[in-house]
Amino acid sequence: MILGVELAxxxxxxxxxxxxxxxxxxxxxxxxxxxxFKFVSFMQSRLGPMxxxxxxxxxxxxxxxxxxxxxxxxxxxxxxxxxxxxxAIVLTSTFLMFVVIPAGPxxxxxxLGTGIYYVLAMSSLSVIGILMAGWASANKYAFMGALRxxxxxxxxxxxxxxxxxxxxxxxxxxxxxxxxxxxxxxxxFGFDGIGNPYILTQLIxxxxxxIAVQAELTQTPFDMPIAESELVAGYQVEYTGIRxxxxxxxxxxxxxxxxxxASTLFLGGWALPASWGLSDGAMHVxxxxxIATKAVFLVGVVFWVRFSFPRFREDQLQRLAWKVLxxxxxxxxxxxxxxxxxx
Amino acid sequence: MPSKPKVPGVLKGLGVTLRTAKExxxxxxxxxxxxxxxxxxxxxxxxxKEAPAPRARGVIALKIENCTACMLCARECPDWCIYIEAHxxxxxxxxxxxxxxxxxxxxxxxxxxxxxxxxxxCVEVCPFDALFWSPEYEYSEVRIQDLLHEKERLDQWMDxxxxxxxxxAGSEAKVKKVxx
Numbered sequence: 001m002i003l004g005v006e007l008a009x010x011x012x013x014x015x016x017x018x019x020x021x022x023x024x025x026x027x028x029x030x031x032x033x034x035x036x037f038k039f040v041s042f043m044q045s046r047l048g049p050m051x052x053x054x055x056x057x058x059x060x061x062x063x064x065x066x067x068x069x070x071x072x073x074x075x076x077x078x079x080x081x082x083x084x085x086x087x088a089i090v091l092t093s094t095f096l097m098f099v100v101i102p103a104g105p106x107x108x109x110x111x112l113g114t115g116i117y118y119v120l121a122m123s124s125l126s127v128i129g130i131l132m133a134g135w136a137s138a139n140k141y142a143f144m145g146a147l148r149x150x151x152x153x154x155x156x157x158x159x160x161x162x163x164x165x166x167x168x169x170x171x172x173x174x175x176x177x178x179x180x181x182x183x184x185x186x187x188x189f190g191f192d193g194i195g196n197p198y199i200l201t202q203l204i205x206x207x208x209x210x211i212a213v214q215a216e217l218t219q220t221p222f223d224m225p226i227a228e229s230e231l232v233a234g235y236q237v238e239y240t241g242i243r244x245x246x247x248x249x250x251x252x253x254x255x256x257x258x259x260x261x262a263s264t265l266f267l268g269g270w271a272l273p274a275s276w277g278l279s280d281g282a283m284h285v286x287x288x289x290x291i292a293t294k295a296v297f298l299v300g301v302v303f304w305v306r307f308s309f310p311r312f313r314e315d316q317l318q319r320l321a322w323k324v325l326x327x328x329x330x331x332x333x334x335x336x337x338x339x340x341x342x343x
Numbered sequence: 344m345p346s347k348p349k350v351p352g353v354l355k356g357l358g359v360t361l362r363t364a365k366e367x368x369x370x371x372x373x374x375x376x377x378x379x380x381x382x383x384x385x386x387x388x389x390x391x392k393e394a395p396a397p398r399a400r401g402v403i404a405l406k407i408e409n410c411t412a413c414m415l416c417a418r419e420c421p422d423w424c425i426y427i428e429a430h431x432x433x434x435x436x437x438x439x440x441x442x443x444x445x446x447x448x449x450x451x452x453x454x455x456x457x458x459x460x461x462x463x464x465c466v467e468v469c470p471f472d473a474l475f476w477s478p479e480y481e482y483s484e485v486r487i488q489d490l491l492h493e494k495e496r497l498d499q500w501m502d503x504x505x506x507x508x509x510x511x512a513g514s515e516a517k518v519k520k521v522x523x
Contacts, residue, residue: 042364045384308360309353 016109024098027292028253029060034296035303036252043307067248070241077138078238086136087239087246089129094250096122097257102177104270104287105280115176116168119261120161123216123254127153130225130235137238145234148314149218149225155321156215156222162329163209166202166336167265180269195273199266204332206266208325213258213302215321217251220306224314255299263294397505399478400461402492403454404500406522409473412447416465416474424458425465426451452494457487472522477503 007015037059041048049056074083099122100115102108112118127150134146168174171182186196199206215222226234236247263269270287272278278286312320350358369375370382386393395401412429428451433443466474477500484490492500507518 039364041383042367042379043360045363045367045382047379047383047385047387050387304357304360308356 013109019107020098020109021095023103023288023292024095024253024256025249027256027295028249031256031296031299032060032252033057035300039300039303040307043304064245067241067245072242073238073240075138075238079136079138082132082136083238084243086129086133087243087250089132090126091246091250091253093122093125093129094254094257096125097254097261100176101257101260101264101291102180102270102287103291104284106284107270107288108177111177112175114174116164116174116179116261116265119176119257120157120164123258124153124157126250126254133239134235137235139238141231141233141237142235145225145227145231145237148227148231149235151314152215152218152222152224152317152321155318156212156325159208159321159325159329160212160216162326162333163202163205163212164265166205166329166332167198169333169336169340170198170201176264176269180264180271183268184271184273192273195268195271197266197268202266202332202336204328205336206262208329208332209262209266210298210301211320211325213262214305215317217255217258217302219255219302221309221312222317223311224317227311255302256295259295259298259302260291262298263291267294267298269294395478395480397478397508398476399480400463400476401478401480402456402476402482402500402503403459403466403497404475404477404504405452405454405494405497406473406475406501407449407452407494407498409471409522410449410452411471411473412449412452413470415468415470419464419468421462421464422458422460424455426453426455449494452497453491454497455491456482457490472519475501475504475521477501478505479503 033056037048037056049059052058052062074080097119099109100112100118102111130149130153131146134142134144134149137143167179171179173179173182183197184195186192188194188196188200218225225231226236231237236244239247268290270291271283272286272290365373367382367384368377368379370378380387412427414427417423417425417427427449429447429449431445432448434446436443463476466476479500482490482492501523504521506521509518510516
């Protein structure tokens with residue numbers, strides 16, 4: 001039932017998918033303008049794009065237009081089919097992430113029981129696309145970049161998953177709606193004024209998760225795979241025009257996706273504390289705004305870190321994952337499990 | 344001396360970028376409305392221009408009357424971008440009853456700015472004060488052959504040559520004058 005009109009399942013699905021696509025692309029565009037164009041410029045004491053539209057707000061449209069007109073080039077030895085398929089797989093893995101992220105009491109494309117498991121599985125699909133791109137480009141730089149990406153994404157997949165397990169134990173569910181509900185109705189030592197956002201109890205998990213997200217997005221402290229000063233652009237080096245645009249969109253849409261997941265898991269998601277007594281009707285409107293605000297804020301943190309730090313060396317990068325983040329996340333799981341049983 | 348508490352370098356780096364962003368966005372402090380166009384260290388080039396330094400190496404100007412076609416500049420030019428052609432002619436004598444002087448009359452003096460690397464050797468080497476640096480820099484062209492400036496164009500640049508600045512206090516050297 002939407003606005004008193006009974007819709008068939010396929011009609012509902014189309015509406016949900018279209019609304020999801022529009023929301024994701026709008027958020028991605030907003031994030032690119034807000035952080036990649038403006039915030040970074042301010043951090044470097046310059047203005048950023050100012051010509052296209054007021055304060056350069058249409059710059060992204062201009063860039064997209066430019067990419068769309070470009071010639072579709074591929075190297076002579078490239079495996080054309082795989083080469084073309086790779087960006088599509090990366091983009092698909094990005095969009096599939098958003099399927100289970102709830103933005104309101106009903107605003108979710110598919111409310112899977114194993115929601116968070118699904119998100120993590122879909123997000124790790126992108127590494128296949130990246131390896132395909134590196135191999136099919138028939139280019140040494142692209143291949144090196146893809147191998148580095150493979151090593152890095154797999155290494156940081158583990159702390160990402162392990163950091164989530166703490167939340168799952170505490171909430172007692174894999175379903176994202178249940179996790180949001182558990183934070184909304186939770187209480188801290190009997191005080192339920194702000195619910196129980198898991199950033200308070202799972203602070204270690206949150207930090208590990210955000211660092212792992214930074215690495216999964218191959219943003220700067222962890223951008224070995226696309227290190228421009230040694231690999232030109234890594235696995236993206238042979239891509240131009242619309243295929244590069246697809247990589248660009250998926251990079252920033254994945255940033256939005258992971259930020260939305262992080263705000264769902266750790267910051268309370270779309271919900272306000274249940275003790276504030278807002279009706280479901282109000283939350284239909286407030287929910288999407290809440291999650292979008294939180295996600296945009298977390299993307300801002302990712303970009304802030306990205307434009308502040310230099311790049312890790314490959315061995316430092318692996319050491320951080322295997323020797324610091326994974327033991328920390330495991331300790332966090334053990335501690336959470338013990339406390340869950342005790343309280 | 345009380346020592347400041349140690350902040351880890353990681354957080355310090357984040358602080359530096361955030362502070363720069365704040366100072367760019369809010370040059371008057373956080374309570375005033377944001378004004379990044381004043382906070383930024385850059386200018387929006389085609390709309391507003393930064394005045395170049397008076398001794399900036401923008402373009403080389405030629406004072407035609409001072410040139411004797413001695414060819415020193417053309418020979419010293421590392422990428423051979425100066426083309427000089429001249430013919431001998433007789434000029435009226437300096438003093439009453441003197442012999443007419445034999446002088447070189449410039450037929451051609453071109454500088455090819457598509458080759459010039461702005462080393463300034465020609466300006467340094469010119470013994471007759473015929474070549475000068477001008478800070479003008481806006482002379483890009485659509486076609487590369489238009490970057491070959493002929494002597495009339497080079498002479499026009501003389502109007503933009505600024506006077507030499509006085510040397511530091513105590514300097515013995517005399518400040519040269521730009522011929523106008």
